[in-house]
Amino acid sequence: MEDAERSVGDLSEVFSPGEEAPQEIEREKEDPFLVVWEEGDMGNPKNWNRGYRWYITVFGGLLTLNATFSSSAPSGVIPQLIEDFGMSSEIATLLIAIFVVGYCVGPLLWGPLSETYGRRPIFILAFVVYTIFQIACAVAPNTGALVAFRFLGGCFAAAPLTNAGALLADIWDADTRGKSMAFFTLAPFAGPALGPIVSGYMSVAGVGWRWLFWVLAIFAGVCTGLIILTLPETYGPILLSNKAKATRLSTGDSRYYSALERADTHWKARVSNILARPFKILFLEPMLIFITIYMSFVYGCIYLLFEAFPIVFTEGHGMNEGASGLMFLPLFLGGALGAFCYLLFFNPRYERFMKEYAPRPVPPERRLEMAMIGGPLFAIAFFWFGWTSYPSISYWAPLAAILPLGVGVVLIFLSLFNYIIDAYLMVAASALASSTVVRSAFGAGFPLFATQMFDKLNPRWASTLLGCIALLLIPIPYVLARYGSVLRRKSRYAPTKDI
Structure with a gap:
């Protein structure tokens, strides 16, 4: 395999500054047993069919819209909640705010985890649990339970806010990423804008507030099913790990490895580094x-x-x-x-x-x-x-x-x-x-x-x-x-x- 035909961009996704010495990264790039993408390799998500990549882009936007739609949807049924549970208007407002508080926790978990285990399993885990908490909101017996379920639902709904954008980086080159990003940016604002419209008209129609959460649960459940059936793994280092395993099996040579496999020996330090780095960068x-x-x-x-x-x-x-x-x-x-x-x-x-x-x-x-x-x-x-x-x-x-x-x-x-x-x-x-x-x-x-x-x-x-x-x-x-x-x-x- 000639160096000119090898793509080693996955190394920059696995190792970031401060995690491994630059000379070590350069040495690994020259290692003939490091499994990387070859030019035109159809296993590389950036070489997938363009129409399929646009489907993934649109679907990533839909997942983000789902999460942000849920954040604002209760605004139209707040009068009903105040009447049914006898809660104050401040607590009713908290039902929107507490969901967004979950967005503060989720990004610190789902990003690092997706870079260790891949995008697909994290999306599946997050949306399955997110759907469960939407159902829990629909059957909540009191104010405290509803507030708690909203917070936990927000934590898991944050997965697409962090990782759906990463899907675009996985499948698009830098020169074409801008167009997909313009489309994707609409989702975080479409959701909050559409939520009050739907819930408001449900309230006017006399539909109970619990039905709003059943609708949100159905929406989340449909998205969960689509993730399981149609969303592939897109994270390059994970795919290269699979390629390395296949290469070892086909050649019988155990020396072949991927960058992520080498990084896995220090995954605890790596996750700790990722969790701490965002705030270190912010303050400096x-x-x-x-x-x-x-x-x-x-x-x-x-x-x-x-x-x-x-x-x-x-x-x-x-x-x-x-x-x-x-x-x-x-x-x-x-x-x-x-x-x-x-x-x-x-x-x-x-x-x-x-x-x-x-x-x-x-x-x-x-x-x-x-x-x-x-x-x-x-x-x-x-x-x-x-x-x-x-x-x-x-x-x-x-x-x-x-x-x-x-x-x-x-x-x-x-x-x-x-x-x-x-x-x-x-x-x-x-x-x-x-x-x-x-x-x-x-x-x-x-x-x-x-x-x-x-x-x-x-x-x-x-x-x-x-x-x-x-x-x-x-x-x-x-x-x-x-x-x-x-x-x-x-x-x-x-x-x-x-x-």
Whole structure:
């Protein structure tokens, strides 16, 4: 097997900086008994049929939509829960927040486990248990049980938030990953937007709140069945381990091995390293701290809307729960429009940058243009929403503000997600994991004070406060665009110091 025909990219997935000496990695790359992909090898997921890879991409998005849909769905049946269990409005709101708290725990488990045992078994385990907890919510006898089952369900529902994105990295090359990422980014925002619509109309139709959780259980069960029947293993190092076993059997030579098999001798230290590294990187990297703060604030605002919309549209405009849920639709439509703008304008522009900078990689700062546009849109949308929220003004005015808000959210997230990946490369998974945990904490915390804030300040001044904070955060991508290369040169973890 000639070196030119061998792909050793799996080593960078198995060993990250700090785990094994660089010279050791280089020595293993030259080892003729290290099993790697040969050029055109159909066992490599990146060489699979393009249509099949798009199915996996769409299915990964569906799994993420499932999880985020469940997070917001109870918002439409909160009045029923208050009546049946006699719970306070704060505890009822906690049913949404506690599910998102599970997102803080899950990413720390499912990512490292999938890199040890593979994507497929972790997806199966997580979704089987997630489905069970949805059923448990449907038959919950009291408030405490429902809150506990929601938290545990969120922990297992976090698997696609961490690993569905990893599916894209497994099956797409860097030059085609952007398009699939644009589609995939819609899922985390489509779910929260669609949840209140479905539950709101179920409530208006007189369907009991338990049936909402039965619907969520059925949705999760169908996805579980599809995972078992149609989702293959995509993690390259696991597939190479299988190839190494087959090679040993066919040749009778026990010296053949894969990178993951060699790493398995130190799996406890490796998992410990992966669990600790996300927060180590976060606290030592100023770039990542500010990006995480920005993304977390934006994410928290999305979940805050679940409390703000009933105040503006249900109380202010007299809408029922179903019609109030429909007010989330522009959030999804705005996200779709943002993704379309990426595909139509920003991605072709980035492809031109690739040719311009070739053979060197494109500087990560080129990813920040979308956030420079999305940030102002996001801030303006809150001022627009707040000062048109008077009951005397047509509901179409605040409703129209949600469309640019959705555009801004997707542009900010696509920009900053890609910046983290480009800047941190081999430790990007750890950087994203820490960002996901902090972001989820904001998503869980914001709904808990949203009702009080909008009641005390009224929707006008509450939205103005959020708009002002969004204005303060707008300079972050501009500062990184100007000084990001300097910060990367001083970074311990960014391997892109020379671009």
